[in-house]
Ligand SMILES: [Zn+2]
């Protein structure tokens with residue numbers, strides 16, 4: 560039996576450049592049906608004393624390190640550690656030595672010529688190891704990168720926001736597959752990078768992407784083998800171990816909620832999963848991968864070692880595994896009469912030889 564919890568990662572508050580308080584943001588998360596959120600203000604853990612349950616939402620506090628480039632989401636820290644713009648591996652190792660773990664944030668950020676003078680915060684040097692994962696789909700960062708013409712941006716912003724966020728940046732997926740192909744286990748996460756910035760447009764105050772909007776966009780769903788504890792310290796350790804272990808999937812919930820998705824490996828007809836997302840087991844004959852999508856309007860894809868193995872239309876796929884490898888699943892959502900669109904990205908199951 561598995562338990563799945565939707566949540567949102569990478570959120571800024573008034574402790575840095577966001578516009579909301581932790582209490583207000585948690586209320587928006589509860590209204591969106593989320594069960595956990597992770598606050599990551601820029602280079603501060605000022606929100607840490609406010610960690611706890613708010614209306615059933617577990618609120619955890621990490622920090623986003625660095626200013627100009629190589630933004631790193633550092634979680635599980637008790638005290639802030641310095642970032643490093645020039646030596647990201649040093650920063651990653653420092654976070655790990657302090658008992659934390661981290662995620663490479665918006666690695667291929669492009670920026671927009673119309674926002675902050677085209678400023679972007681990408682990564683140019685990547686660490687070799689020691690980090691937990693990679694943010695492959697960041698709503699705010701992706702949006703900025705797509706804002707390359709004023710009419711298109713205005714159309715997307717006011718009339719069709721879904722159309723702007725069409726897929727995770729392909730370079731990020733390639734990097735993820737390259738890392739996992741090199742023998743590392745690397746957790747992919749999706750995030751909002753919520754700021755809810757308040758600006759004046761022709762004297763009318765406008766909140767750009769409010770928290771309550773973003774909490775219905777790109778979420779990361781965690782899978783637990785036991786229900787979330789009502790004790791906060793225990794729930795926090797469950798959430799962090801699911802993230803570190805890659806027991807999670809990303810869903811672009813604006814297309815359709817990801818609730819109900821699962822990806823596991825089974826031995827023959829056994830009812831208990833031999834491995835769930837993020838887990839590593841030895842390959843053997845008779846293993847099947849099983850993907851269940853939340854709706855029949857799905858195209859399920861299996862990717863092995865970064866290469867597309869199969870595509871299947873429908874809500875469920877059982878796929879006999881032919882050999883060892885790093886297997887992950889994607890689901891595309893198929894609206895009526897329209898092209899299927901990238902929707903769910905599950906972390907790999909590692910079948911070792
Ligand atoms: Zn950032």
Ligand SMILES: [Zn+2]
Nearest residue numbers: 569571623752
């Ligand atoms: Zn951020």
